[in-house]
Amino acid sequence: MSQEGMLREGALKDKVIVITGGGTGLGRAMGSYFLELGAKLAICGRRKEVLEKAASEMMEAHGSEVFTFPCDVRKYDEVEAFRDATLAHYGKVDVLLNNAAGNFISPTERLSPGAFDAVIDIVLKGTKNCTLAFGKNWIQKEEKNKVVLSITTTYAATGSAFVVPSAMAKAGVSAMTRSLAVEWARYGIRFNAIAPGPFPTEGAWSRLLPGDIPDMLKIENQVPLKRAGTMQELANLAAFLVSDFAAYMNGEIVTIDGGEWLLGAGELNFLEAVPDEMWDWIGEATRKGK
Numbered sequence: 046m047s048q049e050g051m052l053r054e055g056a057l058k059d060k061v062i063v064i065t066g067g068g069t070g071l072g073r074a075m076g077s078y079f080l081e082l083g084a085k086l087a088i089c090g091r092r093k094e095v096l097e098k099a100a101s102e103m104m105e106a107h108g109s110e111v112f113t114f115p116c117d118v119r120k121y122d123e124v125e126a127f128r129d130a131t132l133a134h135y136g137k138v139d140v141l142l143n144n145a146a147g148n149f150i151s152p153t154e155r156l157s158p159g160a161f162d163a164v165i166d167i168v169l170k171g172t173k174n175c176t177l178a179f180g181k182n183w184i185q186k187e188e189k190n191k192v193v194l195s196i197t198t199t200y201a202a203t204g205s206a207f208v209v210p211s212a213m214a215k216a217g218v219s220a221m222t223r224s225l226a227v228e229w230a231r232y233g234i235r236f237n238a239i240a241p242g243p244f245p246t247e248g249a250w251s252r253l254l255p256g257d258i259p260d261m262l263k264i265e266n267q268v269p270l271k272r273a274g275t276m277q278e279l280a281n282l283a284a285f286l287v288s289d290f291a292a293y294m295n296g297e298i299v300t301i302d303g304g305e306w307l308l309g310a311g312e313l314n315f316l317e318a319v320p321d322e323m324w325d326w327i328g329e330a331t332r333k334g335k
C-alpha cells in the first residue's frame with residue numbers, strides 16, 4: 046500500500062480548488078495533497094472554528110494558501126456568497142470538489158420526513174447548489190478548462206439498506222455527473238466522480254458507526270484486499286482527476302474500494318471461505334462422470 050504522493054511537484058501549480066466540507070476527513074486529506082502539489086484552496090463547511098483550525102494547520106504543514114468561508118451548501122444564497130468571496134480573494138476558481146455530505150444509519154421506517162431531508166438536502170441539493178453557482182459563473186465569463194469532481198459512494202450504483210436517503214442522494218449526484226459531462230463539455234467543463242469504499246474518518250466511521258460497531262462488523266473483512274483505503278490513495282486519485290493529466294476523462298465515476306462492492310455482488314463469492322483441501326475434493330467431485 047502506497048503512502049506516497051503520485052504526481053510530480055507543481056502538478057497543480059496555481060490552480061484554485063474549492064472543496065466543500067474541506068475542513069475535515071477526506072476533504073481535508075485531498076486538500077492537503079493539492080496544496081503540496083502547488084494548488085490554492087477555498088474550503089467551506091458550517092463550522093467556522095473547524096475551518097479556521099484546519100486551514101492554519103494545513104498551511105503550516107503544506108504551505109500555499111487556504112481561504113475559509115463558513116457556508117451551508119443547502120442554502121443557495123450562502124453558496125453564491127462563498128463563490129463571490131473566493132473570486133474576490135483569488136480572482137478565479139479552477140476546480141469545484143463536491144465533497145460535503147451528511148449521513149446516518151437507520152431503518153428507513155424509523156426516519157421522519159425531516160431526517161430524510163437532512164441528508165438529501167446536504168448531498169443532492171448542496172451539490173446542485175454548488176455546481177450551479179460555480180458552473181454558471183464559468184459559463185457566463187466564458188472561462189474554459191474547469192473541473193467538477195464529486196465524491197459519491199459505491200452504494201450509489203448498487204443501493205444499500207439502512208442508508209437510503211444517502212443512497213438516493215448520491216445516485217442523483219452520479220446522474221448529474223454523467224449528464225453535465227455531456228451538456229457542459231461545450232463550455233470546457235469536465236465532470237467526474239469518485240466512489241470510495243471504506244476510508245476511516247471520524248465523520249464516516251466514529252459518527253456513522255458509533256462505539257465498537259466498526260470492530261464488531263470487521264469492515265475490513267468485507268473488502269477482498271482485507272483493509273481500508275488510505276487517505277493518500279484517495280488523494281492521489283483525486284489529484285489526478287482534477288489535474289490537466291486527466292483532460293480526456295469526462296463523465297467517469299471511478300470506484301476505489303479494494304473490490305468491496307464486487308465481493309457483495311457476486312452470487313458465489315462466499316466460496317472465498319472454502320479451504321484448498323476442500324477445493325481438491327470439489328475438483329474431483331464435479332468432474333465429468335462423477
Ligand code: HXC
Nearest residue numbers: 146147148149151157158159160163164198211243248249
Ligand atoms: C435518525 C436522525 C438522526 C439519526 C438526525 N436525525 N440524526 N434521525 N437517526 N441518527 C433527524 C433529526 O431527528 C431531525 O428530524 C432531522 O434528522 C434533522 O436533524 P438535525 O440534527 O437538525 O440535522 P442537521 O443539523 O442538519 O445535521 C445533519 C445530519 C448530521 C446529517 C443529521 O449527522 C450531520 O451534520 N452530518 C455531517 C457529517 C456526516 O454525516 N458525515 C458522514 C459522511 S460519510 P426532524 O423530524 O426533527 O426534522 C458518508 C458515506 C459513508 O456519507 C460510507 C459508508 C462507510
Ligand code: NAP
Nearest residue numbers: 066069070071090091092117118144145146244246248249
Ligand atoms: P466528514 O468528515 O463528516 O465530512 C463531511 C464534511 O461535510 C464536513 O466537513 C462537514 O462540515 C461538511 N458538511 C456537512 N454538511 C454541510 C453543509 N450543509 N454545508 C457545508 N458543509 C457541510 O466525512 P468524510 O468521511 O470525510 O466524507 C467526505 C465525503 O466522502 C462525503 O461525500 C462522503 O459521503 C464520502 N464518502 C466517505 C466514505 C468514507 O469511508 N469515509 C465512503 C464513501 C463516501 P460541517 O459539519 O462543519 O458543516
